[in-house]
Amino acid sequence: xxxxxxxxxxxxxxxxxxxxxxxxxxxxxxxxxxxxxxxxxxxxxxxxxxxxxxxxxxxxxxxxxxxxxxxxxxxxxxxxxxxxxxxxxxxxxxxxxxxxxxxxxxxxxxxxxxxxxxxxxxxxxxxxxxxxxxxxxxxxxxxxxxxxxxxxxxxxxxxxxxxxxxxxxxxxxxxxxxxxxxxxxxxxxxxxxxxxxxxxxxxxxxxxxxxxxxxxxxxxxxxxxxxxxxxxxxxxxxxxxxxxxxxxxxxxxxxxxxxxxxxxxxxxxxxxxxxxxxxxxxxxxxxxxxxxxxxxxxxxxxxxxxxxxxxxxxxxxxxxxxxxxxxxxxxxxxxxxxxxxxxxxxxxxxxxxxxxxxxxxxxxxxxxxxxxxxxxxxxxx
Numbered sequence: 060x061x062x063x064x065x066x067x068x069x070x071x072x073x074x075x076x077x078x079x080x081x082x083x084x085x086x087x088x089x090x091x092x093x094x095x096x097x098x099x100x101x102x103x104x105x106x107x108x109x110x111x112x113x114x115x116x117x118x119x120x121x122x123x124x125x126x127x128x129x130x131x132x133x134x135x136x137x138x139x140x141x142x143x144x145x146x147x148x149x150x151x152x153x154x155x156x157x158x159x160x161x162x163x164x165x166x167x168x169x170x171x172x173x174x175x176x177x178x179x180x181x182x183x184x185x186x187x188x189x190x191x192x193x194x195x196x197x198x199x200x201x202x203x204x205x206x207x208x209x210x211x212x213x214x215x216x217x218x219x220x221x222x223x224x225x226x227x228x229x230x231x232x233x234x235x236x237x238x239x240x241x242x243x244x245x246x247x248x249x250x251x252x253x254x255x256x257x258x259x260x261x262x263x264x265x266x267x268x269x270x271x272x273x274x275x276x277x278x279x280x281x282x283x284x285x286x287x288x289x290x291x292x293x294x295x296x297x298x299x300x301x302x303x304x305x306x307x308x309x310x311x312x313x314x315x316x317x318x319x320x321x322x323x324x325x326x327x328x329x330x331x332x333x334x335x336x337x338x339x340x341x342x343x344x345x346x347x348x349x350x351x352x353x354x355x356x357x358x359x360x361x362x363x364x365x366x367x368x369x370x371x372x373x374x375x376x377x378x379x380x381x382x383x384x385x386x387x388x389x390x391x392x393x394x395x396x397x398x399x400x401x402x403x404x405x406x407x408x409x410x411x412x413x414x415x416x417x418x419x420x421x422x423x424x425x426x427x428x429x430x431x432x433x434x435x436x437x438x439x440x
Contacts, residue, residue: 102382110382115389116398122375122384124348124403141305144288144295148313154264156209156217157243157316158197161190164221165235172202190239203228214238246314248274250322251281260314267297268309270320277322284346285323290315300346330404332358334412335366344404351388351402354410361390361412370413375405 097103102112114120156162166173191199197210204224209217218236225232241260249255253275258265265273267288277283284298299309314320328344337359342349351373355361361368368390375384386402389395404410 097385100387111385112382113385113387116373116386116395116402118398118401120386121398121401122386122403125405140293140295141297141302141307144290145307145312148311154213154238154241154313156193156212156214156238157241158193158195158210159243160193160209160238161240161242162193162199162209162217163190163235163237163239164201166225166229167233167235168231169229193243210243244314244316246270246316246318246320248320248322250320251278251324252276252322253278260316264313266310267312267314267320268299270314271309271322274320280324280326281322282325282328283322285325285328287321287323288312289319289321291317298346328406330354330406330408330410332410332412335362335414336360336412337362344406349404351399351404351410352396354404355399358410365414367413367415372409372411372413373402373404374409374411376407 097113100113100115102110104110164173191201193199193209197208198206199209201207201221204221204227207221207224212220214236218234221234221236222232225234241264244260244264245257246260246265247257248270252271255274258270258273267286271277271283271286284300286297286299288295288297297309297312302309302312325343326341329341330344330349331341332339332354336355339358342354342357361371371388371390373384373386373388375386377383388399388402390399
């Protein structure tokens with residue numbers, strides 16, 4: 060009997076100690092993310108060593124919109140060199156002949172010298188009846204003149220050069236030159252396309268639009284507004300929608316030998332919502348952009364029972380920058396909702412809504428109720 064008298068306080072004390080330990084742990088774990096330690100504004104260094112800059116959201120510090128959003132008003136671009144890329148783009152008229160290309164050359168006044176591919180006079184013994192291939196040194200072998208340079212020249216330049224050479228042998232040289240096989244030029248395409256790989260420019264110079272079509276088009280996961288063209292080590296970030304907004308068609312940008320195209324996936328352009336939203340899920344940024352107001356709407360609004368509308372945060376990591384921006388919005392004011400409609404989201408932004416103090420307290424109480432019941436049961440022993 061004395062043993063039981065001493066045992067009951069001992070069990071109760073033990074249970075209380077365990078409960079304190081459990082509730083301490085539960086208070087840390089169940090409380091989840093907290094904003095209570097954040098300063099109201101300014102820069103600070105967190106315990107993990109990262110530097111943050113907190114800014115209350117206002118019209119004065121509204122961050123610039125990303126390129127896809129600013130393009131809706133006709134300004135900005137993911138890459139300022141797109142115009143340069145367009146200016147340097149070459150179509151059929153100024154395509155430069157490459158090794159392994161095959162040329163069709165006809166002398167109208169002298170059909171016996173250059174029989175046409177479709178001509179009945181074309182002899183099976185004539186090795187050039189199907190065209191004149193450009194060898195690896197960049198030359199073709201042509202009747203009368205012998206070896207003549209072709210690689211690196213436009214069709215017009217080569218035609219003028221050939222005419223000049225033929226004038227030594229013919230009275231009326233008028234060569235008709237065209238490229239029948241663009242075998243010397245290749246491009247590469249990968250990423251979110253149906254048929255990635257290496258492609259020959261076999262029939263004609265290929266535009267950006269044509270290249271994507273040759274690869275079967277973008278997959279359902281592919282983002283046609285996030286295309287990277289790499290040329291001679293320089294990357295051009297393009298978007299089909301962006302180009303349209305600039306009055307440019309992707310069919311106006313012609314590829315060059317060795318160009319590489321990568322189609323990014325849509326899921327790299329997502330916004331992540333955390334905290335007291337009606338629904339927690341990643342949100343995809345569409346081609347035309349996404350505002351903070353739209354994020355709230357697509358997430359079924361702020362939870363009316365648990366959210367602190369005065370503490371809505373947008374966390375924006377600038378990648379290689381030494382700091383991370385945190386924008387705080389107070390949606391207890393209706394006027395700030397209008398401001399949120401101008402706040403354009405960036406890929407990988409995090410939007411967090413803090414819970415109310417009462418919500419935190421209720422969660423804390425709920426976390427210790429099982430432990431309180433355990434104490435009561437032990438006390439009854």
